[in-house]
Amino acid sequence: MLSKKTKYAFHALTYLGKQQEKTPVLISEVAEKTKVPKKFLESILLDLKKAGILTSKMGKGGGYYLLKDPEDVKLADVIRMFNGPIALLPCVSLNYYEPCDECVSEETCGLNRIMIEVRDETLKIVANKSLKDILLAEK
Amino acid sequence: MLSKKTKYAFHALTYLGKQQEKTPVLISEVAEKTKVPKKFLESILLDLKKAGILTSKMGKGGGYYLLKDPEDVKLADVIRMFNGPIALLPCVSLNYYEPCDECVSEETCGLNRIMIEVRDETLKIVANKSLKDILLAEK
DNA sequence: ATTTATTCTACCGATTTAATAGATTATAGC
DNA sequence: GCTATAATCTATTAAATCGGTAGAATAAAT
Secondary structure, eight states, X not given: OOOHHHHHHHHHHHHHHHOSSOOOBOHHHHHHHHTOOHHHHXXXXXXXXXXXXXXXXXXXXXXXXXXXXXXXXXXXXXXXXXXXXXXXXXXXXXXXXXXXXXXXXXXXXXXXXXXXXXXXXXXXXXXXXXXXXXXXXXX | OOOHHHHHHHHHHHHHHHXXXXXXXXHHHHXXXXXXXXXXXXXXXXXXXXXXXXXXXXXXXXXXXXXXXXXXXXXXXXXXXXXXXXXXXXXXXXXSOOOOSSOSOSTTOHHXXXXXXXXXXXXXXXXXXXXXXXXXXXX
């Protein structure tokens, strides 16, 4: 399951994505409207900024706003950033690969093969769908 | 990601499934061969017994052995039992459904729709593949 | 009765997740 | 340059989950 942090990130992105003007929105406004604890949201927005998805302005009139085109914010990016691997086993993860310490060999591991299938089918969706798709569905 | 407990369950099932005779196998043997901590394995095997997948005999000559046909032990059953929901959000889970407390409405939630897709694609695989498939792949 | 092996009850430590508090730094406007 | 504003940084805490352990109780075979 996705962590709360991941869901919060999606909610915040959706809220900012819905904004007409690309003018800064206060953290506290995002927090209120998305019902995400403000202090927790702060760190999430900061991570999204570091990832180049959002940007911000400090001081009066400041706040956060979307930097990337919603189409370029793939669900997979957000999930990986806040939730970790998309694969169900470390030994089939593309971005967080680790061998399974219990497994003798990946070639002969029956679970491995199937989990590669699951990973690929999941990726087909989350690596192609983007914030844009979420926004369209919400309209 | 799947928890260690879930992986351990698969390893134990695979080991028991490979057995020719349906004769009881000691917990300690399974523990040794699959490299799963014995005490931890105990509770896993017990759960699998309660689910009707394995059965056991107590006392001398006792141990665990497969009860169900490997074809009838779907990956989804094992994952749900030890790892919880297969869906990535509680609001799209078939077996563990819960409304998202932050969400206003599931109809208008853009994430909801996409996560239903992911769930269905994942289920297509794990609800159809079984222990039998793992055993065939390991041969 | 003794040995063997599962079953049951309870607990523990480490890690992760979720959230909070307070000080600091950057910016706008007067 | 002062003040108000708002993001940023550092640190701590509370709660939940995960992985694992210990020991007593129960059941069965010989």
